[in-house]
Amino acid sequence: MRPTTKDLAIAAGVSLATVDRVLNDRTGVRKDTVDRVNQAIEKLGFIRNMVAANLARGRDYRFLFLLPRGGDQFLAEVMARINEANLAFAAEMMRAEVRHIHDSDPHQIANLLGGLDPETVDGVAIMAPEFPQVRDAMARLAERGIATVSFISGQVSSASDDFVGIDNRAAGATAGRLMGRFAPRQPGKILVIAETMHARDSLERRLGFDEVIHADYPHLTVLPSLETYGDAERSARIIRASFASHSGIVGVYVPGSEARVPLEIVTGLATGATIIAHERTPFTEAALQAGAIDALITQDPGHLVRSAMRILRARCDRREILASQEKIRIEIFIRENL
Amino acid sequence: MRPTTKDLAIAAGVSLATVDRVLNDRTGVRKDTVDRVNQAIEKLGFIRNMVAANLARGRDYRFLFLLPRGGDQFLAEVMARINEANLAFAAEMMRAEVRHIHDSDPHQIANLLGGLDPETVDGVAIMAPEFPQVRDAMARLAERGIATVSFISGQVSSASDDFVGIDNRAAGATAGRLMGRFAPRQPGKILVIAETMHARDSLERRLGFDEVIHADYPHLTVLPSLETYGDAERSARIIRASFASHSGIVGVYVPGSEARVPLEIVTGLATGATIIAHERTPFTEAALQAGAIDALITQDPGHLVRSAMRILRARCDRREILASQEKIRIEIFIRENL
DNA sequence: TGATTTTTGAGGTGCGTACCTCAAATTGGT
DNA sequence: ACCAATTTGAGGTACGCACCTCAAAAATCA
CATH class of the missing domain: 1.10.260.40 (lambda repressor-like DNA-binding domains)
Structure with missing residues (x-):
C-alpha cells in the first residue's frame, strides 16, 4: 500500500x-x-495523492487558450482538439476555453492578459507573435500566480514559461532534406510561399530549409519568399507571376501553418513540381492522398493541446513534467503513413 | 459547479x-x-467523478506487460518507458509490471494468462505472436474480468480487446515509398534483412514495401528476404554472401524491430546503398545522425506504453477511450527531425 | 526568570463517491 | 386484504487529503 x-x-x-x-x-x-x-x-x-488533494480542495483547473482570430483549417483543428481535451480531461477536473485575439495587436493582448483574474483562470496558453509588451504581460501573470505557456508559435521560452511546439528551424531543415531528396537531381528552382516573413515561425523554417539545400543540394536554387499576406487574390497573382517569369521551378515549399490558399493555386497550375507544406488539415490530407503534394511536415494538434494543458496543470501543482511525454515531435507524412 | x-x-x-x-x-x-x-x-x-469514486473504493489499477524474453534495444526502450509511465501515472493510481515470456511457446503464455488472478491484476498488455491458444486464453481473461490489449505485435484485434500499435502493412509501404524516392532512378536491387519471416509483423511490412516498389518503382528489384534468426554470426555470413553474389544493390530494408545486428554489418560494408530500418533506439538514432542510414520508420514507445495503460484503465472503468489520442502514428525520422 | 513570540499538536469538517446495514415503503400474488 | 418478496430510503463509515481553530509546548527575547 x-x-x-x-x-x-x-x-x-x-x-x-x-x-x-x-x-x-x-x-x-x-x-x-x-x-x-x-x-x-x-x-x-x-x-x-494529488487526486485526493484536489478533491479535498474542491479544486479544478481552468485554462485559457488565446488563439489568433481568423486562421483557417489548422486553427480549426486545434480548436477541435481543445474541445476533445475538455471531454478527456473532465474527469481530472481540467477545463479549457478559447479566446480569440488580434495577433498583430500586442496592446490588446497585453491588456487582456493583464485583466485576467487568478480567481477565474489558473493557466494560459498563448499563441501570438513575439512582442515585448506580451512578454512583459506574461511575466506579470506568472508573478500573480497564473501559469503560462507559449503555444505553437511566438515567444522564446524563458524561465517562467514553457514552449509547447516544435523547433521550427529543424522543421524547415526537415522540409529541405525531403525537398532535396525528392526533387530531380538536376538544376532547378524552388519557390517558397509564405503568409508573411514577419512571423518568426516562417522565418525560422525558411532558415532551416535554406541551410540544408545550400549545403547538400547546390543544384537547387531557392527563390526569395513570396508573401501572400493571407490574401487569396494577391496569392493567385504573385504565384502565377512567379511561374511565368521563372522557368525550371521544380519544387514549392509552403512554410506557413495555413497552406490551403497557396496550395490550391499551385496544384491548380499542375506544374509537376515537388510540393512540401506544413500541418495536417482536411485539405492538406486530401491533397497528399490524391498525390497533389508530396510531403507534409506536421505537429500533432491533439498532442499540442493536451501537452499544454498537462504542463499548465503541472505548473499549478508545482510539479515536474514528464519531459518525454511533452516533447512535440516533428512528424513527416507521406501518402503511405497518413 | x-x-x-x-x-x-x-x-x-x-x-x-x-x-x-x-x-x-x-x-x-x-x-x-x-x-x-x-x-x-x-x-x-x-x-x-471517477477520481472520487476510486478514492472511495481505495482502488488502484495493476497492469501487466507481457514482453518477449531476449530482445535488444527496442525492447529495452519499451521497458524504460514502462518505468517512466509508472512514475507519471502513480498519481492516477496506475501501476504496471513487466513479465517476460518465451514468445515461441504458446503453451507457456496461455498457462501464464490462465493463472492470472483478477484480484491481483486488472489488465494485461500482451506482445506475442498470434497463436490460437493465446487468443483463447485472452478471451477467457476477458470473461474473468481482466482487460486485455494486444501490444505492438501479434493478435488481430477482436471485440474483446484492442490493438495498440501501428498498421504494419502501411509502415512497410511507407518504407517502400521512401526507398523509391531516395534510391537512384536507375535499375538496382534491394536487400531485405529480417529476423524471421514467420513473424506477422515482418511479413506485413515486407508486403507493404513490395506493393509500393512494384507499383511505382519498377526499376528496383526486391530480393528474397534474408532471415538472420537473431544470430549475429549467421547474419554476417549471409549478408556478406548476398553482397558478394549480387551486384547493384542500391537499397537495404530491415523490417524488424531490432535492427542493430544487421545494420552494424551492412554499414560496416560501406556499400553506399540507401538504408531504411524501423524503430528509434540509441543505435539507430546514432546511425541516422551519422548519416550511416537514411530513414527510420518508427512508433513511439512512450506513446505505446501510455496508450496501452490508458486503454486498459478505460476498459476497467467501462469507459470509452479518446480514439484520436490512442491512435499510434507511423513516424518517419530523417536526420533533421530526430 | 518572566513575558512574548513562534511552533506544534489535537481535533474537527468537508470534498464526491463507495459500500454497508436496517427499517420502511411498495409491489405482487393469492 | 393479507403475507411475502422486492424495492427504496436514511444514515453511517471510509478513502486521502486540505484547511480551520484553539490550546499547549517550545523557543526567543528582555
Whole structure:
C-alpha cells in the first residue's frame, strides 16, 4: 500500500497538521522540522495523492487558450482538439476555453492578459507573435500566480514559461532534406510561399530549409519568399507571376501553418513540381492522398493541446513534467503513413 | 459547479442509495426507477467523478506487460518507458509490471494468462505472436474480468480487446515509398534483412514495401528476404554472401524491430546503398545522425506504453477511450527531425 | 526568570463517491 | 386484504487529503 500523510506523520515524529503545513508550503514550521518531514518523504517514498488533494480542495483547473482570430483549417483543428481535451480531461477536473485575439495587436493582448483574474483562470496558453509588451504581460501573470505557456508559435521560452511546439528551424531543415531528396537531381528552382516573413515561425523554417539545400543540394536554387499576406487574390497573382517569369521551378515549399490558399493555386497550375507544406488539415490530407503534394511536415494538434494543458496543470501543482511525454515531435507524412 | 450524486438524487426524486445502485449496476432497482435516474443524468449532464469514486473504493489499477524474453534495444526502450509511465501515472493510481515470456511457446503464455488472478491484476498488455491458444486464453481473461490489449505485435484485434500499435502493412509501404524516392532512378536491387519471416509483423511490412516498389518503382528489384534468426554470426555470413553474389544493390530494408545486428554489418560494408530500418533506439538514432542510414520508420514507445495503460484503465472503468489520442502514428525520422 | 513570540499538536469538517446495514415503503400474488 | 418478496430510503463509515481553530509546548527575547 502507498504511504499516506498519516504514515508520514508517524515516521517524521510530527503531527498531521505539521505534515500538512510542510506539504502545502504553509508558514510557521521550523526549518529542521521541515527537513525531518522531507527526510521521511524520501525514506517512505511518499507520493502525494494529488487526486485526493484536489478533491479535498474542491479544486479544478481552468485554462485559457488565446488563439489568433481568423486562421483557417489548422486553427480549426486545434480548436477541435481543445474541445476533445475538455471531454478527456473532465474527469481530472481540467477545463479549457478559447479566446480569440488580434495577433498583430500586442496592446490588446497585453491588456487582456493583464485583466485576467487568478480567481477565474489558473493557466494560459498563448499563441501570438513575439512582442515585448506580451512578454512583459506574461511575466506579470506568472508573478500573480497564473501559469503560462507559449503555444505553437511566438515567444522564446524563458524561465517562467514553457514552449509547447516544435523547433521550427529543424522543421524547415526537415522540409529541405525531403525537398532535396525528392526533387530531380538536376538544376532547378524552388519557390517558397509564405503568409508573411514577419512571423518568426516562417522565418525560422525558411532558415532551416535554406541551410540544408545550400549545403547538400547546390543544384537547387531557392527563390526569395513570396508573401501572400493571407490574401487569396494577391496569392493567385504573385504565384502565377512567379511561374511565368521563372522557368525550371521544380519544387514549392509552403512554410506557413495555413497552406490551403497557396496550395490550391499551385496544384491548380499542375506544374509537376515537388510540393512540401506544413500541418495536417482536411485539405492538406486530401491533397497528399490524391498525390497533389508530396510531403507534409506536421505537429500533432491533439498532442499540442493536451501537452499544454498537462504542463499548465503541472505548473499549478508545482510539479515536474514528464519531459518525454511533452516533447512535440516533428512528424513527416507521406501518402503511405497518413 | 458540476452536479454531484446528491443533485442527481434530488432531480430523479430518489435517494442517494438508489443513485448509487444505478451508477454501479447493482441489483434491486426497478426498471422505471433506473430510467428515471438515467434521465436525470442526461438532464443535468452529470459526469461521474471517477477520481472520487476510486478514492472511495481505495482502488488502484495493476497492469501487466507481457514482453518477449531476449530482445535488444527496442525492447529495452519499451521497458524504460514502462518505468517512466509508472512514475507519471502513480498519481492516477496506475501501476504496471513487466513479465517476460518465451514468445515461441504458446503453451507457456496461455498457462501464464490462465493463472492470472483478477484480484491481483486488472489488465494485461500482451506482445506475442498470434497463436490460437493465446487468443483463447485472452478471451477467457476477458470473461474473468481482466482487460486485455494486444501490444505492438501479434493478435488481430477482436471485440474483446484492442490493438495498440501501428498498421504494419502501411509502415512497410511507407518504407517502400521512401526507398523509391531516395534510391537512384536507375535499375538496382534491394536487400531485405529480417529476423524471421514467420513473424506477422515482418511479413506485413515486407508486403507493404513490395506493393509500393512494384507499383511505382519498377526499376528496383526486391530480393528474397534474408532471415538472420537473431544470430549475429549467421547474419554476417549471409549478408556478406548476398553482397558478394549480387551486384547493384542500391537499397537495404530491415523490417524488424531490432535492427542493430544487421545494420552494424551492412554499414560496416560501406556499400553506399540507401538504408531504411524501423524503430528509434540509441543505435539507430546514432546511425541516422551519422548519416550511416537514411530513414527510420518508427512508433513511439512512450506513446505505446501510455496508450496501452490508458486503454486498459478505460476498459476497467467501462469507459470509452479518446480514439484520436490512442491512435499510434507511423513516424518517419530523417536526420533533421530526430 | 518572566513575558512574548513562534511552533506544534489535537481535533474537527468537508470534498464526491463507495459500500454497508436496517427499517420502511411498495409491489405482487393469492 | 393479507403475507411475502422486492424495492427504496436514511444514515453511517471510509478513502486521502486540505484547511480551520484553539490550546499547549517550545523557543526567543528582555
